Amino acid sequence: MACAAAVHLYFGGTGFPEPIRMRGFHLLVFVPPLFLLYPARAASPQHRPSLLDWIWALAAAAPHAWVLWNADAVSDRMEYVDPFSPLMMALGIICIITLLEATRRAVEPGLAWMVAGSLAYMWWGHHLPGVLNSRVFTPAEIVESAWLVPTAGGVYGPLTGIVATTIAVFIIFGAFMQGSGTGRLFQNLGAVAAGRYTGGPAKVAVITSGLFGTMSGSSVSNVITTGAMTIPLMIRIGYSRTVAAGIESAASVGGALMPPVMGAAAFVMAEITNIPYGEILIAATLGAILYYFAILAAVHFEAKRLGMKPMAVADIPAAREVLADLHLVIPIVVLVWLMTERWSGNFAAFCATMAMIAIAMLYRRTRMSPRAIFDSLANAGLTMAPLAVSIAGAGIVVSALTATGMVVAFGGIIKEMAGGQLWLLLILLATTVLVLGLGLPTTPSYIIAAAIGVPQLLALGVDLLPAHMFLFYFAVIADATPPVAAAAFAAAAIARASPTMSSVHATRFGIAGFTVGFAFIYDPGIMMRGSLVEIVTAFLMQVAALTLVTSAYAGFLLAPLNIALRVLLGAAGLATAFAHMLPDPARLAVGMGALALVAAWQSLRPTTPRTA
Structure with missing residues (x-):
């Protein structure tokens, strides 16, 4: 794994081989090891691969080794025109079967079932009635489209290409951030910044998880890394186990929204839209700030209502x-600067990784030994391997949906249900993404939703980047929404709490994901588009709306709120966020006015205990 990651890093700085060779190498080095690292079943040997695992690994290597050896011929062949030989058919079937098994073991069984279902639809779709009916596909066409159509989709499609290049180098950069001690910096920074305030451990969890998200972009790994420290601290000062797990999972999910290193889906977005990643980074910045502002506000109001204490002084560094x-912040600055200067993402990440190694060497405390460098590369490889198969699986689904015309058909169903109403179309698409998130990781969920939903949004006049950002946000927060929420379930395991209730609390703490997602469509200032006045107005509207909503469900502003005031604040917050038929100044006046009115009422009432 370490050697494979090192080769990807080298290519990131010196240039990648031609696409088929790079994709073949990427899949060859990352798919077979999954059978040696992830047991087939709970009853299988957990600490060593079995003979059957070695057979699976060798079988998984065969198709990719063949592609790598015959890269020139594969690149030159005309898809669906040149013969698809019996050997290619056999290798394609082996590739698909091993990919399904690797996905089941290392990623999500739900994704494996979706990939299998998409192939089954190509085989039997011509028997279905109405809009579900598709043309007849031969077995060779099905296998070829799923495996060897590098210009359109499938295992060797463009999605695998972006993972094998840009995303791989960013994952390596994140691994070196962790290996150099940047994680310790973020953890200490969160404790120093928020530990002394009411509900300190919860605020530390929010800040630390956001900072850790710049390294991994994975909500589950964020939960595991930061939650081991913050969840017990939150429980110790009085948060219930489910609330502590909800706070941590909501904060960790937001890591994929946090520039400069967002989740893998953001890089896929750059590839699909042909929009420079630096532009996506700028468009996402205010949304990420608002997401974490809302969690901090919710945590603050809840801590005040419960009368919680700050962190113990001894626990604050x-x-x-x-x-x-x-x-160690310098390499992050280097990365952001190179990205905003429109350098390629892979070269910017390569330079930032080299800078991280060099800067860490300046002081004994952060100096990376050869062993630490090797471990960082190995950790990067362990992160890349499951992502490689999940993206390849998503490529098969997208290829099947496109070939059968299901993208158009399903998009037409949603369009007909929306009846030309943008707000209804957005609700239907958001629901679709959240449902996909029940069984799929963020990136495949976003890819499939974008294939279905973006054309519908463009048809109603929505710009390309807002359309993708809308779907991206809902794909991310699906990791924290019930009934199946990977991040919340991981946090619940640490807290020894109910996974379902933890995901419910995660949803309410991550409410900004819903309001900001719609703001991308209706309030372009959130993406830093428009005049300075429009940008500031859009930002303040969201701040007011989120403060109102979080205060309403926490039951506290400057003092405890009765039911009538909670209803008033909640309604005003929803109006400020979603009453897009009103002019922006009116929405801002509603939000700020409601806040000022209730704050003044609580401040002037002599019987109301005041709080700092």
Whole structure:
């Protein structure tokens, strides 16, 4: 794994081989090891691969080795025109079967079933009635479209290409951030910034998870990394186990929204839309700030209502602990600068990784030994391997949906249900993405939703980037929404709490994901588009709306709120966020006015206990 990651890093700085060779190498080095790392069943040997696992691994290597060896011929062949030989048919079937099994073991059984279902639809779709009916596909066409159509989709399609290049190098950069001690810097920074305030551990969880998200972009890994520290602290000061798990999972999910290294789906977005990643980064910045503002506000109001204490002084690191690692921010600055200067993503990540290694060497505290460098590369490889198969599986689904015309058919169903109403179309698409998120990781969920939903949004006049950002946000927060929420379930395991209730709390703490998602469509200032006045107005509207909503469901503003005031604040918050038929100044006046009115009422009532 470490050697494979090192080769990807080398290519990121010097240039990649031609696409088929790179994709073949990427899949060859990352798919077979999954059978050796992930047991087939709970009853299988857990600490060593069985003979059957080795057979699976060798079978998985065969199709990709053949492609790598015959890369020139594969690149030159005309898809669906040149003969698809019996050997290619056999290798294609082996590729699909091993991919399904690797996905089942290492990613999600739900994704494996969706891939299998898409292939079954190509085989039997011509028997279905109405809009579900498709043309007849031969077995060779099905296998070829799923495996070897590098210009359109499937295992060797463009999605695998972006993972094998840009995303791989960013994952390596994130691994070196963790290996150099940047994680310690973020953890200490969160504790110093928020630990002394009411509900300190919860606020530390929010800040730390957001900062960790710049490294991994994975909600589950964020939960595991930061939750081991923050969840017990939250429980210790009085949060219930389900609320503590909900706060941590909501904060960790937002890591995929946090620039400069967002989740893999953001890089896929750049590839699909042909929009520079630097532009996507800028468009996502205010939305990410609002997401974490809402969680912090909710945590603050709940902590005030419950009368919680700050972190113990002994648990808060000294400021010198933060300063001792502060030089590790320089590589992140280098990355952001290169991206905003429109350097390619893979070269920017390569330069930032080299800068991280060099900067870490300046002080003994952060100096990376050869072993630490090797471990960072190995950790990057362990992260890339499951992503490789999940993206390849998503490529098969997209290829099947496109070939059968199901993208058009399903999009037509949604369009007909929406009846030309943009707001209804957005609700239907958001629901679709959340349903996909029940069984799919964020990136495949976003890819499939974009194939279905973006054409419908474009047809109603929505610009390309807002359309993709809308679907991206809902694909991300699906990891925290019930009934199946990967991040919330991981947090619940740490907290020893109910997974379902943890995901319910995660949803209410991550409410900004819903309001900001719609703001991308209706309030372009959130994406830093328009004049300065429009940008500031859009931002303040969201701040007011989120403060109102979080205060309403926490039952606290400056003091405890009665039912009538909670209803008033909640209604005003929803109006500020979603009453798009009103002019922006009117929406802002509603939000700020409601806040000022209730705050003044609570401040002036002599019987109301005041709070700091």
